[in-house]
Amino acid sequence: MRQVYLDNAATTPVDPRVLDEMLPYLREEFGNAASRNHSYGWRAEEAVDTARNQVAKVLGCSPKEVIWTSGSTESNNIAIKGVARMYGEKGKHIIAQETEHKAVIDPCKYLEQEGYRVTFLPVTKAGLVSAEQVREAICDDTILVSIMFANNETGTIQPMAEIGKVCKEKGVLFHTDGTQAFGKIPVDVEAMGIDLFSLSAHKVYGPKGVGALYVRRKRPRVRCEPVLHGGGHERGMRSGTLNVPGIVGLGAAAEIALREMDTESKRLSGLRDRMWKGLSSNLDEIFRNGDPDQCLPNILNVSFLYVEGESLMMGISTVAVSSGSACTSASLEPSYVLKALGLGDDLAHSSIRFSMGRFTTQEDIDFTVDKMVETVNKLREMSPLYEMAKEGIDLSKVVWAAH
Amino acid sequence: MAYSNKVVDHFEHPRNVGSLDKAAVNVGTGIVGAPECGDVMKLQIQVDDANNIVDAKFKTFGCGSAIASSSLATEWIKGRKLDEALEIKNTDIVKELALPPVKIHCSVLAEDAIRAAVADVTAKRDAKVEAS
Numbered sequence A: 001m002r003q004v005y006l007d008n009a010a011t012t013p014v015d016p017r018v019l020d021e022m023l024p025y026l027r028e029e030f031g032n033a034a035s036r037n038h039s040y041g042w043r044a045e046e047a048v049d050t051a052r053n054q055v056a057k058v059l060g061c062s063p064k065e066v067i068w069t070s071g072s073t074e075s076n077n078i079a080i081k082g083v084a085r086m087y088g089e090k091g092k093h094i095i096a097q098e099t100e101h102k103a104v105i106d107p108c109k110y111l112e113q114e115g116y117r118v119t120f121l122p123v124t125k126a127g128l129v130s131a132e133q134v135r136e137a138i139c140d141d142t143i144l145v146s147i148m149f150a151n152n153e154t155g156t157i158q159p160m161a162e163i164g165k166v167c168k169e170k171g172v173l174f175h176t177d178g179t180q181a182f183g184k185i186p187v188d189v190e191a192m193g194i195d196l197f198s199l200s201a202h203k204v205y206g207p208k209g210v211g212a213l214y215v216r217r218k219r220p221r222v223r224c225e226p227v228l229h230g231g232g233h234e235r236g237m238r239s240g241t242l243n244v245p246g247i248v249g250l251g252a253a254a255e256i257a258l259r260e261m262d263t264e265s266k267r268l269s270g271l272r273d274r275m276w277k278g279l280s281s282n283l284d285e286i287f288r289n290g291d292p293d294q295c296l297p298n299i300l301n302v303s304f305l306y307v308e309g310e311s312l313m314m315g316i317s318t319v320a321v322s323s324g325s326a327c328t329s330a331s332l333e334p335s336y337v338l339k340a341l342g343l344g345d346d347l348a349h350s351s352i353r354f355s356m357g358r359f360t361t362q363e364d365i366d367f368t369v370d371k372m373v374e375t376v377n378k379l380r381e382m383s384p385l386y387e388m389a390k391e392g393i394d395l396s397k398v399v400w401a402a403h
Numbered sequence B: 001m002a003y004s005n006k007v008v009d010h011f012e013h014p015r016n017v018g019s020l021d022k023a024a025v026n027v028g029t030g031i032v033g034a035p036e037c038g039d040v041m042k043l044q045i046q047v048d049d050a051n052n053i054v055d056a057k058f059k060t061f062g063c064g065s066a067i068a069s070s071s072l073a074t075e076w077i078k079g080r081k082l083d084e085a086l087e088i089k090n091t092d093i094v095k096e097l098a099l100p101p102v103k104i105h106c107s108v109l110a111e112d113a114i115r116a117a118v119a120d121v122t123a124k125r126d127a128k129v130e131a132s
Ligand SMILES: Cc1ncc(COP(=O)(O)O)c(C=O)c1O
Pocket: A009, A010, A070, A071, A072, A073, A074, A101, A103, A148, A150, A151, A152, A177, A179, A180, A199, A200, A201, A211
């Protein structure tokens, strides 16, 4: 049976080229990068410096501005809680937006308990916030704006440069959760006015459990109160012995992603468009979620009316995807991201996210389209909602016996 | 969280999918759930004059466990008398399909659907008796 992996926004396999770079640092080059007095330490430090350069090139920053972490969750926590605590005397207001990842929302909510105020900006139907919204939300005591670069469920890309410009004008720090954008689309922290940028290796064919935070050193010099206290590694912002093989892997992954970005993003958007064309020409009443133009090349989010997401995933069992349906989450709530775009709960329950990757082929796409068309048709034949809609009943007017 | 073999079997080979004439006096229809909650079940029964359920059909919008629960329910009620159909408890469905705790609501919905269908056909018949 053909297995297809279309959940690359959740995580990616390690590229074999990345693994090759990492292996020596799990074997003979096991040194601690903080050991200053022998060659094991020096060689480990050199490898870490190389990786810092590789990551900095993708961001357009100085290698000195890259801080190693365990991934984006930690990077977001250091950026948000670290800035809030360092600048808390100046102000206690933070601005984010509704479709942020939980790794941004939860630190913000945590800070609310400590007396900070957080404004979550609403988004358009396409999932966008505007620089104007940010400008209007900035108050005298605003210290941080945190807007994600690209959304993990819909792929929608926010207007980074415009928002960065407003933040500079107003003298407010600008953090972005760049997890899904890093290595996929061009980033330039200078041109975009970004002061802090969170990223993770496992979304770009690196290993899990390693990531980085870019922290600006000039104009302005940004400081973060540490979340972890200890040996004072990483300019005091993140203590702990460095994960050298992981960092080497992140560096190698970053270099490959940058080198192949142009050709790969064209290839991926070609696959994504092929997928949408295949689905929309064979099925009626399906909707694409997110902004079709301002979108990552590898994410396609679709609602299939009258069928529920988890049953769809079960029907295409050998194809791995994600759904915004409640049945797939522990909370039994459908995707808050899709709801923020104004989708009703029913459409959120009917959504599937396809995320293509470096190892996705055209055959994978064609196979998935066929499977999806077959499954949607089968489930619609089984769906009382489809039957009612065909009879001309307006489902929004039905009084349901909710449970 | 993998699905039990029985859930997979009902999902892949659902029993009694379809619709009966909801206007017929000897057909009872139960529609329970709501699209916003992610599951809607329609269960229909056809009864003879001796209160035997001679046919049952379902259509379900919902996850694999919801589809399996309604499929199983139709299988179980066919051939029973109306009052015997009411003896089916959601816990029987949970046991038969080995549903995990987060899917128990699917079995509750199936039990509700049976009750709603039985109530519907009973009400229709009572109305007919009164009218004649
Ligand atoms: C947008 C976004 N932010 C943060 C994270 C968390 O990243 P990590 O798994 O590296 O902690 C993810 C991935 O799950 C993500 O997609």
